[in-house]
Amino acid sequence: MVGMTRGKRSPVTCHLKCADACSHPVPNVSSNETFRDIAAAALSRRAALGVAGAGALTLVAGPSLLAGTAAAAPAPAVPEIPIPAGGLAIPEGGDPILGKATDRNLPFTAIGPVAADQDTFTVPKGYKSQPIIRWGDPILPGAPAFDGTKQTAAAQACQFGYNNDYLDIIPITSTSALLVCNHEYTNENIMFPVAATPAEADEQKRIGMNAHGFSVVELTRTGPGKPWTYKPTGKLNRRFITSTPFAVTGPAAGSDMLKTAADPTGKKVLGTLGNCAGGTTPWGTVLSGEENFNGYFRAAGTTDSEKRYGLTDRATSRNWESLEPRFDARSADYANEPNRYGWIVEIDPFDPTSTPRKHTAMGRLKHEGANVQVAPDGRVVAYMGDDERFDYLYKFVSKNKMRPLTSLANRKHNMTLLTEGDLYVARFIGDSPAAQIDGTGTLPADGVFDGLGVWLPLVLAGTSQIPGMTVPEVLVHTRLAADKAGATKMDRCEDVQSSPKTGKVYVACTNNTDRGKVDKEGPTEVNPRNANRDGHIVELTEGLTGDADPLATTFRWNLLLVCGDPAEPHTYFGGYPKDKVSPISCPDNVAFDSDGNLWISTDGAPSTLNQNDGLFKVPLVGKERGRVQQFLAVPTEAETCGPVIHDRDGSVFVAVQHPGEDGSFAEQHSFWPDFVPAGTVAPKGQFAGPRPSVVQVYRG
Numbered sequence: 012m013v014g015m016t017r018g019k020r021s022p023v024t025c026h027l028k029c030a031d032a033c034s035h036p037v038p039n040v041s042s043n044e045t046f047r048d049i050a051a052a053a054l055s056r057r058a059a060l061g062v063a064g065a066g067a068l069t070l071v072a073g074p075s076l077l078a079g080t081a082a083a084a085p086a087p088a089v090p091e092i093p094i095p096a097g098g099l100a101i102p103e104g105g106d107p108i109l110g111k112a113t114d115r116n117l118p119f120t121a122i123g124p125v126a127a128d129q130d131t132f133t134v135p136k137g138y139k140s141q142p143i144i145r146w147g148d149p150i151l152p153g154a155p156a157f158d159g160t161k162q163t164a165a166a167q168a169c170q171f172g173y174n175n176d177y178l179d180i181i182p183i184t185s186t187s188a189l190l191v192c193n194h195e196y197t198n199e200n201i202m203f204p205v206a207a208t209p210a211e212a213d214e215q216k217r218i219g220m221n222a223h224g225f226s227v228v229e230l231t232r233t234g235p236g237k238p239w240t241y242k243p244t245g246k247l248n249r250r251f252i253t254s255t256p257f258a259v260t261g262p263a264a265g266s267d268m269l270k271t272a273a274d275p276t277g278k279k280v281l282g283t284l285g286n287c288a289g290g291t292t293p294w295g296t297v298l299s300g301e302e303n304f305n306g307y308f309r310a311a312g313t314t315d316s317e318k319r320y321g322l323t324d325r326a327t328s329r330n331w332e333s334l335e336p337r338f339d340a341r342s343a344d345y346a347n348e349p350n351r352y353g354w355i356v357e358i359d360p361f362d363p364t365s366t367p368r369k370h371t372a373m374g375r376l377k378h379e380g381a382n383v384q385v386a387p388d389g390r391v392v393a394y395m396g397d398d399e400r401f402d403y404l405y406k407f408v409s410k411n412k413m414r415p416l417t418s419l420a421n422r423k424h425n426m427t428l429l430t431e432g433d434l435y436v437a438r439f440i441g442d443s444p445a446a447q448i449d450g451t452g453t454l455p456a457d458g459v460f461d462g463l464g465v466w467l468p469l470v471l472a473g474t475s476q477i478p479g480m481t482v483p484e485v486l487v488h489t490r491l492a493a494d495k496a497g498a499t500k501m502d503r504c505e506d507v508q509s510s511p512k513t514g515k516v517y518v519a520c521t522n523n524t525d526r527g528k529v530d531k532e533g534p535t536e537v538n539p540r541n542a543n544r545d546g547h548i549v550e551l552t553e554g555l556t557g558d559a560d561p562l563a564t565t566f567r568w569n570l571l572l573v574c575g576d577p578a579e580p581h582t583y584f585g586g587y588p589k590d591k592v593s594p595i596s597c598p599d600n601v602a603f604d605s606d607g608n609l610w611i612s613t614d615g616a617p618s619t620l621n622q623n624d625g626l627f628k629v630p631l632v633g634k635e636r637g638r639v640q641q642f643l644a645v646p647t648e649a650e651t652c653g654p655v656i657h658d659r660d661g662s663v664f665v666a667v668q669h670p671g672e673d674g675s676f677a678e679q680h681s682f683w684p685d686f687v688p689a690g691t692v693a694p695k696g697q698f699a700g701p702r703p704s705v706v707q708v709y710r711g
Contacts, residue, residue, distance in 0.1 A: 304353050608628055
C-alpha cells in the first residue's frame, strides 16, 4: 500500500486491518442499477413529497414492497428490573443511576484541530481525561502485570486485548459498572521486536491470536461523576479469544457450507475475528460485527463467493495458517472455514459461563456492527452496514417479539430474537435530475441531497426472495444475494444507529476514493462525490409519512453532513453556517446523548485534514442542526472508536485504537498513554511505546 494511500493514511492500517483492500479490485462487480438508470423511471421532487411518490417508486421496486405496515400497537412498557439492560428507554425524569437528562451536564467550547503529529489526548477546557484500562492490563486471576519485553500467549489470554473498538460502559449501580469491548486486530510491528528465531515468531503469532476477541471487565468508583477504575479480579471479568467456542444459530447453522473437518456439525466455531462496531441490546447483551475476516485466511480465491468477499491465494500478513490449518482454506478440510466468519456475534457479559453465539439469520458480510431498536409491536430491528467500497446497507427484523424484562425466563427468550427473522437490503432513490449530481458535491437545485428508498427483501417469513438461492445460501453468501436484489452501492457504510429520541436512522459512510474512477460507478445522490475522501452522514426516516416506523419497507432520506474542510465548496453541514463548524472527515462510529444529539468518531482525518482523529457533537434539530463541534482529539496515528456518552453523569468514553501505528518496536511513533521515554526500562505494568486504551473524559 506504500504510495497508494493519501495524506497521512497509514499503509500499515491498510495491511493489518483490511488486508490492503484498496490495492485489490473492488469485490462488488455487479451491474446494479445506478442512480441515472433509476432516475429515468422514478421521481421528480414534487412527486416524491406527495402520494405520487409511492406510485413512482412502484416502477422501481414493485407494489409488494411499498404496501407499508399495519397500524402499530402501543409500545410495551418495560418495568424496572435488577438486570442491567443497556439500551432500555430512560424515564423522562432521569435515570436513577446516571441522573437527570440535561444538556448542561456536558457544556464545552469546541477544541480546535490538533495537528496530526501531536502525541496527545486533547479535551476541552474544564475536562480531564484518564485511561481506564490499557492493552496488557491483567483482568483474570493469575495474570501477570504487563511486560512489553516479556510477552507470552498465556499471559495475553488473561490480559486486556489489543485495538479496542466497540465499547460500552453498562452501569449496574452508581458506583459499579461493566466495561465491554471488542479487540479488532493487532499491530505486530509496534507490539514486538523482530523475532530472532522461528519459535519466537510463532509465539508472537499466538500472542496476536490471544489479543483479538472481547474483554469484559468490572468497574468501580467512589461516586457519581467520579472516574472509574477497573477490578483486576472482578467475578464477571472475561476474555474471548481465537480459541473460544462460539455456537452458530439460525437457518444456516449446520448447513454444508459451514462444516469443516474439525466441526462436521457446522454449529461450533472457534473464536471471532475482525470485530469492529457493535451495540448493546435492550436485554443487556452485546453485539459485534465481524468485519475484515478475509485477511486472516488464505484461500483458492476462485469461486464467486471467495472473490466477492475478498479472499485470495496469498500468504496472510500474520501467517496464522502456518500454525493452524483452519486458516488455510485451500484444503478441502477447511475450505468452508472463512464462511464461519463475517457474522454478527452476541455475548452475555453478565454470565461468565455463557457460550457466545454467531447469528446467521442476520447475514454474512463485512459487518461494521449492529444496533437494535424495538418496534412498536415488540419485534426488534437491527441496522447493519457492510464496510466495503460499493457495498450495502442492511436491516434485520425479528420474527418474534421482545418480552418485558420481568424475569430471567423472559430475558432468555429475548436472547433468541436474533435467530429468526427477515433480512433486507437498501435501495436509495434520489429525487434530483441526474445532471445536477455531477460528482463535485455541489448541492442540487432543491438545496439538499435527498430522496426515497425501499428495503428489498432477501429472506421473508423463512423463505428466500432471491431466485436460485436457498435461505442458507442467501445468508452465507449475502453479498451475492444483495447483488441480485439490486441494492444501492454505498461509500462504505460503517456504524448505523437509530436515534432514541426520534427513531431516525443515521448511517456513517466513511469514504470511497474509487467512486467515479474508470470502470467504477459514478456519483449518485446518496453518494454525491467522486473520489470521496471525507465521507458523509445519511439521515433516514422509516416510512413515507415521516412516522419513523422501523417495520416500514420504504423510507425517506437526506444527507445530514457532507464532510471535509468547511472552507471547501463540496462540504455541507445540515444547513448550518460553514464558517462556524469544526472540520470533520471520515465518520466511523456514532452515538447519541440523552438530548438526542449525534456524536461522531472519526477514522482517517489525518489523510485529508492533516489533523488527529477525534469525537464531534452534532445537534440534529432546531437552529443548531448540523453544527459540528469537536469535543476531543486522540493521539498521533490513532483512531477514535466506540464513543459512549453518559451526559447525565458528565462523562464521555472512547476507545483509542492503534496509536503510533506507523512506528516499529525499535522506533516508536507514539508513547501514549504511559509516556515511557525511548531507550529506558519501563516500570512494571508500563511500556516504552503505545498501548491502545479505553479512556474516560469527565468534568474536573
